Amino acid sequence: MSSAAERFYGVIPAGGVGSRLWPLSRADAPKFLHDLTGSGRTLLRSTWERLAPLAGPDRIMVVTGRAHRAAVEEQLPELADRNIVLEAAPRDSTVAIGLAAAILARREPDVIIGSFAADHVITDENVFRATVAQAIEAADAGLIATIGIHPTEPAIGFGYIHCAGALEIAGAPDALAVGSFVEKPDLATAQAYLADGGYLWNAGMFIARADRLLEEIGRFDSGLRTRLEELAAAWDDQATRGPAVDRLWPQLRKIAIDYAVAEPAAAAGRLAVIPGRFGWDDVGDFASVAKLKSGGRASDLSILGENARVLADASSGIVVSQSDRIISLIGVHDIVVVDTPDALLVTTTENAQRVKNVVDALKLSGRDEVL
Amino acid sequence: MSSAAERFYGVIPAGGVGSRLWPLSRADAPKFLHDLTGSGRTLLRSTWERLAPLAGPDRIMVVTGRAHRAAVEEQLPELADRNIVLEAAPRDSTVAIGLAAAILARREPDVIIGSFAADHVITDENVFRATVAQAIEAADAGLIATIGIHPTEPAIGFGYIHCAGALEIAGAPDALAVGSFVEKPDLATAQAYLADGGYLWNAGMFIARADRLLEEIGRFDSGLRTRLEELAAAWDDQATRGPAVDRLWPQLRKIAIDYAVAEPAAAAGRLAVIPGRFGWDDVGDFASVAKLKSGGRASDLSILGENARVLADASSGIVVSQSDRIISLIGVHDIVVVDTPDALLVTTTENAQRVKNVVDALKLSGRDEVL
Numbered sequence: 001m002s003s004a005a006e007r008f009y010g011v012i013p014a015g016g017v018g019s020r021l022w023p024l025s026r027a028d029a030p031k032f033l034h035d036l037t038g039s040g041r042t043l044l045r046s047t048w049e050r051l052a053p054l055a056g057p058d059r060i061m062v063v064t065g066r067a068h069r070a071a072v073e074e075q076l077p078e079l080a081d082r083n084i085v086l087e088a089a090p091r092d093s094t095v096a097i098g099l100a101a102a103i104l105a106r107r108e109p110d111v112i113i114g115s116f117a118a119d120h121v122i123t124d125e126n127v128f129r130a131t132v133a134q135a136i137e138a139a140d141a142g143l144i145a146t147i148g149i150h151p152t153e154p155a156i157g158f159g160y161i162h163c164a165g166a167l168e169i170a171g172a173p174d175a176l177a178v179g180s181f182v183e184k185p186d187l188a189t190a191q192a193y194l195a196d197g198g199y200l201w202n203a204g205m206f207i208a209r210a211d212r213l214l215e216e217i218g219r220f221d222s223g224l225r226t227r228l229e230e231l232a233a234a235w236d237d238q239a240t241r242g243p244a245v246d247r248l249w250p251q252l253r254k255i256a257i258d259y260a261v262a263e264p265a266a267a268a269g270r271l272a273v274i275p276g277r278f279g280w281d282d283v284g285d286f287a288s289v290a291k292l293k294s295g296g297r298a299s300d301l302s303i304l305g306e307n308a309r310v311l312a313d314a315s316s317g318i319v320v321s322q323s324d325r326i327i328s329l330i331g332v333h334d335i336v337v338v339d340t341p342d343a344l345l346v347t348t349t350e351n352a353q354r355v356k357n358v359v360d361a362l363k364l365s366g367r368d369e370v371l
Numbered sequence: 372m373s374s375a376a377e378r379f380y381g382v383i384p385a386g387g388v389g390s391r392l393w394p395l396s397r398a399d400a401p402k403f404l405h406d407l408t409g410s411g412r413t414l415l416r417s418t419w420e421r422l423a424p425l426a427g428p429d430r431i432m433v434v435t436g437r438a439h440r441a442a443v444e445e446q447l448p449e450l451a452d453r454n455i456v457l458e459a460a461p462r463d464s465t466v467a468i469g470l471a472a473a474i475l476a477r478r479e480p481d482v483i484i485g486s487f488a489a490d491h492v493i494t495d496e497n498v499f500r501a502t503v504a505q506a507i508e509a510a511d512a513g514l515i516a517t518i519g520i521h522p523t524e525p526a527i528g529f530g531y532i533h534c535a536g537a538l539e540i541a542g543a544p545d546a547l548a549v550g551s552f553v554e555k556p557d558l559a560t561a562q563a564y565l566a567d568g569g570y571l572w573n574a575g576m577f578i579a580r581a582d583r584l585l586e587e588i589g590r591f592d593s594g595l596r597t598r599l600e601e602l603a604a605a606w607d608d609q610a611t612r613g614p615a616v617d618r619l620w621p622q623l624r625k626i627a628i629d630y631a632v633a634e635p636a637a638a639a640g641r642l643a644v645i646p647g648r649f650g651w652d653d654v655g656d657f658a659s660v661a662k663l664k665s666g667g668r669a670s671d672l673s674i675l676g677e678n679a680r681v682l683a684d685a686s687s688g689i690v691v692s693q694s695d696r697i698i699s700l701i702g703v704h705d706i707v708v709v710d711t712p713d714a715l716l717v718t719t720t721e722n723a724q725r726v727k728n729v730v731d732a733l734k735l736s737g738r739d740e741v742l
Contacts, residue, residue: 313725325714326714327717328729329717330716330718330728331718331719332706339715343696343698344698344715346700346717347703348702357684357701
């Protein structure tokens, strides 16, 4: 039997529009297809390049919507046809990751999968890979493994993982048991978590043997597991896949993997967390984008956009330009200006989380053409 | 001899880009061609409609740049061909008004002209016209008359007129002598002027017999008067106008009428001021536009633009839209957003005066295409 590391397969669920990043992120140009750091690469491409050294380019599967197939293939020319899983309609993370697990488990029964969002930013990639290596060992030991990020500030935009005692797993010296998952806290609670030291950010990274993951899904909802395995059995043959999707997809339950797998497994003592001391951000709103781009210097004005033409005087915050218009800022601080051909957003970093409300209002008023 | 009112001729100098209103105002779409109040009429059209009841539509002359001929004629279909004076190049207000005076004096030696900027906003038009009627009488008495606006706040964006004693002119009971003209003051000085009560805003309105105005110009610069009268002598014959313009225009001195006429006439006791108790604003920047549009309520968000599509949450200030893009504001206060096809401005009402600096910077960097 080959080593755990050799049996590793990367899974990248590439869904989610990123409403808080409207009007940059859209249904037809979701967050993972944007370069939000000015690196010259989209978040999806960066995710791929981060995983390729761990899994090898032939062992990364991408789960995405049918509408994004062409864009994903353009970003990832190395992606094998058999490794792109197209969702008939969005069904949340348990289906995205569970279907990948079921397909891969049929192809390779002892495969270990690691799922990483397509639209997060990670720095210190060597530390990231060393942490994943420990998670793979914990997964090989039969646990569902997650990676928790050491918080660097009392963030209120992330969920937290409350750590319990050490697990003492061979090859995963840092692995801890998980006490509980905690939803996004208020500021006072987040400050207490930071001071406590025993709380890590939930970065939504899950590493597990594919068969173990399916077992957890089955414990939570046996019908869902059955449907995912039926889909997987039909998947690799074009003749059977279509009918199976038509029949089964509408019945698939929409639920986040945190609720279906992580929380129950934690409660039952089958979840391990590996603390990660690398830079991580889910780039959830434009305040995050500004912070990432400026390296944390609040006095700066960050500019994103290949052809950005910005003239700024006594201003700070972020400008995202998708046009070649002249953008002029005078005396505006912590400002967020997002300039796209059909929609303009002006807000402040402090209000960045509220962008989702605008998207909701636009939906309600039927102005879907800009969403 | 006909009455002074019957000899009145309106003159509208329509020049000046309005740099502080960039990117709305441009070289090819100057301030006077915009509707800055949401009335549905451009400032030029409103100026015309304000003067027509006083002078009659056949007795209003417009002085503007060659580039604006078509736009002016579209705005003012009633304007007679002989009453549009096209400047070969901008030469400031003494030339614009002085040339009109010289042309009209040749046609009608005892004409009284009244010059009113094309891009100011006036409310209480009946009061305006009653004030002008007094100024016409003062002009007929041989004085250079101006109208000073009773200040309603300690504005620092306007020049002030320091009033002296009553003049006791028949038909102009409110006419006062002018002590001096004062440049734009600082806030403390403006507050002192407001408290004093003897200071009026200089609204740049001048009413005078055309021959008296030319006499004042001649006292200041006899060569300039000679050139204006030579131009006027050649003006009404197409065969002679062109050569005269080619020869004389480059020699015309650029100087504001305040310096060439108003200040020297005031110093010599030949200037009268009629206090005007009507609403007036020179709409010098977007803070003025916001104030005019909101009726002074700072908590409001004013929106200008026929097809404006604005979605605002907890925001105040002004949005000027020249596109049909969705403009979304979240939690921004006293904001100024001006959205045009090739340039976007984001600033605050407090910084509105600084917009001119951006225009200067764009000029310096050679980006004339957006100016």
